[in-house]
Amino acid sequence: MTTLNRQLRLKARPEQLVGPEHFDLVQSPVPELAEGQALVRVLYLSMDPTNRVWMSDVPQYMPPVAIGQTMRGLGLGRVVASRSAHFAEGDLVQGLVGWQDYAVIDDKRAKDWVKLPPHPPVALPTLLGACGFSGLTAYYGLTDIAPVQAGETLVVSAAAGSVGSIAGQIGKLRGARVVGIAGGADKCRHLVEDLGFDVAVDYKAEDFKKKLAEATPDGVHVNFENVGGAVMRAVMSRMVNDGRVALCGLIANYAASGRPSDDYSVIIVKRLTVRGFLVFDYRDAEKGVRELTQWVLQGRIKAGETVTEGLENAPKVLNRLFDGSTVGKLVLKVGDE
Template identity: 80%
Template sequence: MSFTNRQLLLKTRPEGLVSRDNFELREQPTPELQDGQALVRVLYLSMDPTNRVWMSDVPQYMPPVAIGEVMRGIGIGRVVASEAKHYAVGDLVQGLVGWQDYALLDEGKTGYWAKLPPKPPVALPTLLGACGFSGITAHYGLTEIAPVQPGETLVVSAAAGSVGSIAGQIGKLRGARVVGIAGGAEKCRHLIDDLGFDAAVDYKADDFKQQLAAATPDGVHVNFENVGGPVMRAVLSRMVNGGRVALCGLIANYASGGKPSDDYSVIIVKRLTVRGFLAFDYKDQQGAVQDLVGWVVSGKIKAGETVADGLENAPTVLNRLFDGSHTGKLVLRVSDED
């Protein structure tokens, strides 16, 4: 059985934000399956800041996507045909599906694929966000990289986004005083009223630094950093001596080529420990997922997603990570679940 597969191929490397013109939309029939292969209908694509990094020819933790290659992307899909021993038609799977309607699953490359339970305990988009890679990242950052202690002040940047919203809520569960940084009054209200943060600071406001100082009267013990640039600089200036930074991401750099900070002397003066990390390295991902699912199902943590539609819109939807026009996990629905 063959299907028409629409694929988004990287045509040119974007400068700044991504444009549709950076991609070619190609249609071609799905290939005949070989032994050990299954065909996966893509249901949801995870829209990740790292997609933007993968488009750039800069040093990074995986090779950049080559010109002419299908855009790399994490997603969830359903097996629609199978010649693989361990995958049957109907199975839900998660992996590097790519920006396309159908992905070829190769049993030999198991590292890239995970089978999901037939009836997942949470909605599929949540498995890409709070109970997926974003949640795992937040869990890793605050339990192993910079474990926050009860009574300490934790500051989280990009706090209304996917990783940040979970990091802040995990901080609350660990007994910290949690301050979120986000763009705009509505996101700040959301952090306090809906997610239970102790305080929120609008980095787009003229008095950002004064707001941050007022929200951190005892200084900052732990910074879960997602942004870099002026936001990170302002937080570092509020750190206590011996403070710890879980350096998760530097989204302010990804589309601009900017530098996180011109002045690192604060790291010396305040004897800070700054530790970069990649969630891929987390040894106990299953344990983290169990915690996260438990917290979401019991209502201890609120999961939120913004779901956009249409494979062809992937390049422009990705830009919402950079203009902030989403809350929680940004997900693209490629096809209906049924």
């Protein structure tokens, strides 16, 4: 019997939020493997703000997804057939699997794929979150890009999200005083009571700036920035001289129809160091994955995922990153083992 592959192909570029109308759900037979190829059954997709960036025809670190092309997406899956010298049937792999049921790996691009332990010590969704690229982003952001020291004040925006929640916990492990910014009382309570943040500030509150100032009486030494816009401006105004900013994301801008013009003269006035970075900069991430996994297994970091199901639901699930209806890592289950 012929195995069919469903693919979500980009049909139109969204102006703001993403909808089913921006994609075609196409079904076609899985191609025959050539020598040097392996077939991967996609199990989980990582739902990330960068998915929305890839849909836009703007300058970015990877080419935009072309109209008619299968939507790019990070995920993990199991090799179900192989004519590859690098990947055997049964291997668990992680990489840019795309929004589809099956992905083909070519040995010529083997370096772009990570071979995971066949029976990992943590749940598969955690390998996309706390022990995957989300965790690694937080890890290298606070150990290499803007190292935070014991006794310093660290502010993390989008702190209840997949990266921010791990960044705050790493900050605590390094001895910092950690202030998280999130939307709503429930998320703020989660940061303090469940994840161990020192303080949480609700950016939706009318007195947000006042509460932020009260939470940072000694100023902000390190800003782990995920949001941009008004939240970033408020945190930047609290930075100490020679403070450091790990610029991870600007999610407030991703679904906007225009690019905001922000005044960051404070960078000059306070001689701040601001470094943008991507987790893809760290090709050899074995040390980070090993340490993050140990922390999770030891209970020193709490991993949290929001797992949804159904490839066809990917567009509307992605919007949950922008409407604040998710906590922790957002993962889409595509297939069963």
